[in-house]
Amino acid sequence: MKRREEIERELGLDLCPIRTVLAQISGKWSLLVILLLRDGEHRFSEIQRSIPDVSQRMLTQTLRQLERDGLVSRRVTPVVPPRVDYAITELGKSLFEPIGAMAAWAVAKQPEIMSARERYDSAG
Numbered sequence: 001m002k003r004r005e006e007i008e009r010e011l012g013l014d015l016c017p018i019r020t021v022l023a024q025i026s027g028k029w030s031l032l033v034i035l036l037l038r039d040g041e042h043r044f045s046e047i048q049r050s051i052p053d054v055s056q057r058m059l060t061q062t063l064r065q066l067e068r069d070g071l072v073s074r075r076v077t078p079v080v081p082p083r084v085d086y087a088i089t090e091l092g093k094s095l096f097e098p099i100g101a102m103a104a105w106a107v108a109k110q111p112e113i114m115s116a117r118e119r120y121d122s123a124g
Contacts, residue, residue: 024069025095029054029062034095037072037088044084071095 066072071092077083
């Protein structure tokens with residue numbers, strides 16, 4: 001059975017910029033990591049402590065994908081044990097403005113959204 005990624009690649013869906021970018025930054029942990037790194041470089045363990053619900057495996061996958069997309073950089077210091085630090089890149093920093101706009105919209109529109117949900121649920 002083909003994986004979803006293989007099917008999307010065959011159909012050319014993996015080349016759609018909106019789809020690929022939104023898929024990455026809308027991941028459960030991606031935005032949290034990006035916003036955490038806004039304050040500066042962090043070690044893996046610091047990121048994990050700051051996001052207590054994320055498993056080591058999921059955090060590793062998230063960081064690898066963000067690094068692959070050029071949003072996060074990874075620096076290994078050869079000590080025992082190895083020290084690994086992550087930082088936001090210039091490309092990653094360019095997300096702060098649209099993320100901020102989306103957050104402001106969410107805060108401003110939350111009462112309307114909650115009212116719409118109540119109307120929908122009561123009509124159900």
